[in-house]
Amino acid sequence: xxxxxxxxxxxxxxxxxxxxxxxxxxxxxxxxxAYKVTRGLWKEFGDKRVVDSPITELGFAGLGVGAAMAxxxxxxxxxxxxxxILAADQIINHAAKMYYMSGGQFNIPIVFRGPNGSxxxxxxxxxxxxxxxxxxFPGLKVVMPSxxxxxxxLLKSAIRDDNPVIFLEQETMYGMKGEVPDDEDFTIPLGVAxxxxxxxxxxxxxxxxxxxxxxxxxxxxxxxxGVSVEVVDxxxxxxxxxxxxxxxxxxxxxxxxxxxxxxxxSVGAEIxxxxxxxxxxxxxxxxxxISTAEAPMPYARNLEVAALPSVEKIVAAVREVCYx
Amino acid sequence: xxxxxxGRKTETKSAKLSANGNNKTASKPEPDNDSAVTDVYDxxxxxxxxxxxxxxxxxxxKKLDKDLLGEMLYQMILGRLFERKCAEVYRMGKIGxxxxxxxxxxxxxxxxxMALKEGDYVLTSYRDHVQAMIAGITPEAVMAxxxxxxxxxxGGKGGxxxxxxxxxxxxxxxxxxxxQIGVGTGMAYAQKYKGTDxxxxxxxxxxxxxxxxxxxxxxxxxxxxxxxxxICENNxxxxxxxxxxxxxxxxxxxxxxxxxxxGEFVDGMDVMAVRExxxxxxxxxxxxxxxxxxxxxxxxYMGHSMSDPGKYRTTEExxxxxxxxxxxxxxxxxxxxxxxxDQDFExxxxxxxxxxxxxxxxxxxxxxxxxxxxxxxxxxx
Ligand SMILES: Cc1ncc(C[n+]2csc(CCOP(=O)(O)OP(=O)(O)O)c2C)c(N)n1
Ligand SMILES: [Mg+2]
Numbered sequence: 001x002x003x004x005x006x007x008x009x010x011x012x013x014x015x016x017x018x019x020x021x022x023x024x025x026x027x028x029x030x031x032x033x034a035y036k037v038t039r040g041l042w043k044e045f046g047d048k049r050v051v052d053s054p055i056t057e058l059g060f061a062g063l064g065v066g067a068a069m070a071x072x073x074x075x076x077x078x079x080x081x082x083x084x085i086l087a088a089d090q091i092i093n094h095a096a097k098m099y100y101m102s103g104g105q106f107n108i109p110i111v112f113r114g115p116n117g118s119x120x121x122x123x124x125x126x127x128x129x130x131x132x133x134x135x136x137f138p139g140l141k142v143v144m145p146s147x148x149x150x151x152x153x154l155l156k157s158a159i160r161d162d163n164p165v166i167f168l169e170q171e172t173m174y175g176m177k178g179e180v181p182d183d184e185d186f187t188i189p190l191g192v193a194x195x196x197x198x199x200x201x202x203x204x205x206x207x208x209x210x211x212x213x214x215x216x217x218x219x220x221x222x223x224x225x226g227v228s229v230e231v232v233d234x235x236x237x238x239x240x241x242x243x244x245x246x247x248x249x250x251x252x253x254x255x256x257x258x259x260x261x262x263x264x265x266s267v268g269a270e271i272x273x274x275x276x277x278x279x280x281x282x283x284x285x286x287x288x289x290i291s292t293a294e295a296p297m298p299y300a301r302n303l304e305v306a307a308l309p310s311v312e313k314i315v316a317a318v319r320e321v322c323y324x
Numbered sequence: 325x326x327x328x329x330x331g332r333k334t335e336t337k338s339a340k341l342s343a344n345g346n347n348k349t350a351s352k353p354e355p356d357n358d359s360a361v362t363d364v365y366d367x368x369x370x371x372x373x374x375x376x377x378x379x380x381x382x383x384x385x386k387k388l389d390k391d392l393l394g395e396m397l398y399q400m401i402l403g404r405l406f407e408r409k410c411a412e413v414y415r416m417g418k419i420g421x422x423x424x425x426x427x428x429x430x431x432x433x434x435x436x437x438m439a440l441k442e443g444d445y446v447l448t449s450y451r452d453h454v455q456a457m458i459a460g461i462t463p464e465a466v467m468a469x470x471x472x473x474x475x476x477x478x479g480g481k482g483g484x485x486x487x488x489x490x491x492x493x494x495x496x497x498x499x500x501x502x503x504q505i506g507v508g509t510g511m512a513y514a515q516k517y518k519g520t521d522x523x524x525x526x527x528x529x530x531x532x533x534x535x536x537x538x539x540x541x542x543x544x545x546x547x548x549x550x551x552x553x554x555i556c557e558n559n560x561x562x563x564x565x566x567x568x569x570x571x572x573x574x575x576x577x578x579x580x581x582x583x584x585x586x587g588e589f590v591d592g593m594d595v596m597a598v599r600e601x602x603x604x605x606x607x608x609x610x611x612x613x614x615x616x617x618x619x620x621x622x623x624x625y626m627g628h629s630m631s632d633p634g635k636y637r638t639t640e641e642x643x644x645x646x647x648x649x650x651x652x653x654x655x656x657x658x659x660x661x662x663x664x665x666d667q668d669f670e671x672x673x674x675x676x677x678x679x680x681x682x683x684x685x686x687x688x689x690x691x692x693x694x695x696x697x698x699x700x701x702x703x704x705x
Contacts, residue, residue: 030636031564054534054570055501055562083500086535121420121472123483125499295702299483300472301420302692 004174006148007037007113010155011075013184015045018073021159024051024060025077025114034079035115035174061087061112065095068110068164075159078114081130081168087112095164096139111158113167116144117209117260118297120172121304127297129209129261134166135238135270141190142166142237146211148178150235153188161190170208170260193241195248199230202254202322205245205271207234210258210290210309217314225324237267245271246278253284254321258314263291285321290314367644370591370621374653381596385661393663394672396438396595400430400651402676403454406463407626409680410453410470414630418687419470422499423484424451428625431650432557433458435598436525436618439606443520445493445511447504448527450485451557452497455527459494461487463683473690480693481701495524501562502528502535505554509541512552516613523551523609525602530619531562533576542617546585549613553605556617557592559624564636577619585617592622593648596657622650 001009014021027034029042029052042050053060057078064074078084084091091112099107117129135142141163145151151169158165180186196211197218206214211233218229232248234241249255255275257268272287293307318324385393407425414423426433429451437446437458448455456466461477469476470484477487487497495511498504508526515522532538533556545552556576560567567574580587586608590601598620605616623645627634658664 027564030569034563052565052569054565055531056534056536058536059534086500121483122422123485123499124481125485125503126422293698295699298481298693298698299421299469299486300476300480300693300697302472302695303480303698306695306698 001148001177001180002174003145003148003151003169003176003178004035004037006152006178006180007155007169008039008041009180010152010159011038011041012044014075014156014159015041015049017184020071021073021075022049022051023075023077024053024064026053026055026079028052028077033077035171037169037174038077057083057086058090061090062094064110064112065090065098065108068095068108069098069106073109073159075111075113078112080119080126080171081114081116082126082128084112084114084130091134091140091164091166092137096137099163100139107162108164109162111155111165111167113155113158114169115171115174116168117170118172118292118304118308121299121301123299124296129259129292131166131168131207131237132261132266135267140164140166140238142168143190143235144168144208144237145235146173146196146206146208146233148176149180150188150194150233152180153186154190154235157187157190160187165190168208173209173212176212188235190236191239191241192236193232193234193244195230195244196233197229197231199228199252201227201252202229202256202318203245203248203252204229204231204256204258204314204318205234205268206231206258207237207267209260210314213309213311213314214258216311217318220311220315221318221324225319225322227318227322227324229318240271240274242271242274242278246275249275249279250282253282255283255287256290256314256317256321257287258290258309258317260292260309262294263289264294266291285323288317288321290317367648370593371648374591374594374648377594377597378657381594381657382661384596384600385657385663390663392438393658394668396434397651397654397658397664397669398672398676399434399438399458400595400654401672402457402463402679403430403433404651405673405676405680406453406457406466406683409684411626411630413684419484420472421483421485422450423470423630424628425626425630426451426454428645428650429557429559429592429622430454431595431598431654432555432592432620432622433527435595436553436555436602439599439602440523440525443493443522445495445515445522445524446527447495447508447511447524448497449501449504449529449532450497450499451529452485452487456487456489456494456497459489460492461489461494463679464686467683467687468690471687471690472692473687474693474697475686475690479697481697502532502537504528505532505535505541506537508554509545509550509552512545512550512615513548516549516551521610523553523606525553525555527555527557529562530556530558530560530567530576531565531570532556533579534570542580542583542585542615545615546583550615551609551613552615553602553609554615554617556619558619558621560621561624561628561636563628563632566636575619577617580617585615587617587619590618590620592620593650593653595650595654
């Protein structure tokens with residue numbers, strides 16, 4: 001099953017399970033979703049449950065927050081997360097703070113979801129990885145799946161969660177396939193990392209876009225140098241399962257962090273800091289980060305490739321921390 | 325107090341008065357209700373209005389400089405052929421990312437932009453190739469940008485959605501729906517601030533009207549008399565969503581009344597109507613900075629972008645709108661006014677086709693940007 005279909009299955013199952021769940025966003029209904037994640041849902045569930053909105057991000061995000069405050073469980077799709085910036089006020093000032101501000105009276109059970117990060121040559125305004133931005137605000141949970149099973153299990157948990165959840169997909173990964181349990185009650189708890197590949201000599205912490213790259217890099221390093229690399233995927237950025245990461249570093253003594261966002265004030269910077277706090281004495285080399293270049297995303301294919309993380313860049317980073 | 329039909333009319337009247345008496349110049353009589361305007365969208369009715377205007381239009385054409393008329397027609401044809409070529413080379417994989425074509429809407433950009441003078445500014449959405457060329461960016465530079473080449477309009481950094489030229493007063497192709505409405509308002513603010521009588525043409529689609537920024541900007545523009553001409557290119561769809569499914573009223577021009585602003589509905593298939601409406605708006609703006617909202621209705625012949633299967637509309641619908649093709653209508657008038665002949669039209673076509681071929685050749689032969697370009701232009705030095 002593809003990541004796209006896994007997300008679709010999760011949405012479908014949750015629409016069936018709880019009639020307070022509804023989906024709203026641009027082109028989610030009649031068009032089947034700009035990236036087809038909501039394919040068939042409007043046909044099956046109708047206008048009330050799957051709602052095409054005008055292009056009015058601040059408006060429909062606000063509508064979602066209010067509906068959640070009044071007892072519904074909205075799933076708000078952003079055609080891409082770049083457009084969520086227009087809705088940031090409702091997400092950050094309203095959804096994230098409502099429970100706290102109301103002294104614990106009004107929780108906001110809402111999921112904001114859609115593709116995050118780059119997609120083939122869509123240029124500066126359409127290629128941003130925003131996880132660090134949202135993870136900075138208390139009150140928001142941030143989720144980034146990298147496999148079909150994770151996508152399904154985590155989305156179902158996000159919808160059932162009583163808090164606002166930022167659910168970040170990746171457009172270039174929608175077609176990736178993986179095994180997915182059929183069970184309607186299959187969920188993956190938020191805040192639990194997954195070891196995507198076991199290894200003994202070096203840890204790569206990767207998320208979303210960089211997980212398949214890290215796995216390939218690990219294979220290459222194994223084949224070329226006989227060095228075994230462990231790949232840890234936190235899956236949830238907030239809450240962060242730092243324990244699994246720290247345990248891995250304590251075992252391998254080396255850490256590379258691969259992320260699609262820019263490096264400055266990134267989630268990788270946070271992980272690096274927490275590892276320093278909890279496992280400083282275990283590190284045999286400085287932590288190395290691979291991120292997107294500190295420039296807006298260029299359009300030209302060769303410049304985009306140069307800007308983004310890649311298998312080659314991750315291999316080079318692993319070699320550096322392992323002194324290979 | 326219950327809202328009566330009469331009460332509603334009075335409201336409308338007082339709003340019109342505050343809008344600089346604009347109703348006199350409207351291209352059609354003020355409708356009694358919104359649904360009357362929906363009907364204008366109907367091809368037959370639009371054509372009927374057009375036929376009524378035709379005599380005065382022919383007179384207007386005869387008064388215009390022949391070179392200007394020739395340039396207007398040439399730019400429309402160039403835009404059409406250029407965009408067709410884009411579709412062709414996109415399918416060959418020469419262009420990446422999103423690519424939004426302008427075919428069917430040429431009269432809007434040509435009619436309005438060619439009414440501008442030196443020092444006026446223009447900006448638009450991601451559907452920007454044709455506006456960029458009318459502004460004076462060469463077809464070579466636009467095509468090379470689409471190819472992501474070093475010789476492109478912005479050196480391959482922007483791509484299809486982000487054409488810019490400071491020299492030509494073209495302030496961009498913008499990718500966030502409605503984003504340029506705020507930016508355009510600020511450009512016009514600066515023009516007034518500097519004491520010029522220049523104006524800004526700010527283009528956007530009908531779906532962008534549903535963004536908050538549209539409303540925030542129009543309010544400021546009227547409040548502070550900012551010389552921005554807001555040109556809503558109503559092509560009936562925002563991606564796969566028709567205006568009717570996304571907007572509570574049909575008449576966008578009427579939204580100007582909510583801000584006490586002059587608003588006008590324009591037939592976007594008639595390049596002369598677009599020109600005249602823009603000239604009226606320019607006159608207001610140059611005089612005392614008064615902004616205008618123009619709703620210009622046309623039709624997008626192609627999909628929203630190159631990746632749109634277009635299942636939300638029928639071929640019959642597309643064919644129906646194509647009956648009022650802006651280039652064909654303009655050519656008919658030019659011929660009837662005895663300005664140009666069929667032979668002239670063929671010459672214009674041949675010249676445009678050659679320009680497009682030259683652009684593709686140039687783009688093909690140009691190098692990709694040097695990798696060091698990745699880190700340039702992040703901050704101004
Ligand atoms: C804020 C934002 N939301 C969504 C999109 C995705 N998107 C790009 S164009 C478009 C449709 C816009 O329609 P309209 O304003 O009518 O302009 P047209 O494309 O018809 O010229 C959408 C939804 C975007 N680029 N920016
Ligand atoms: Mg439109």
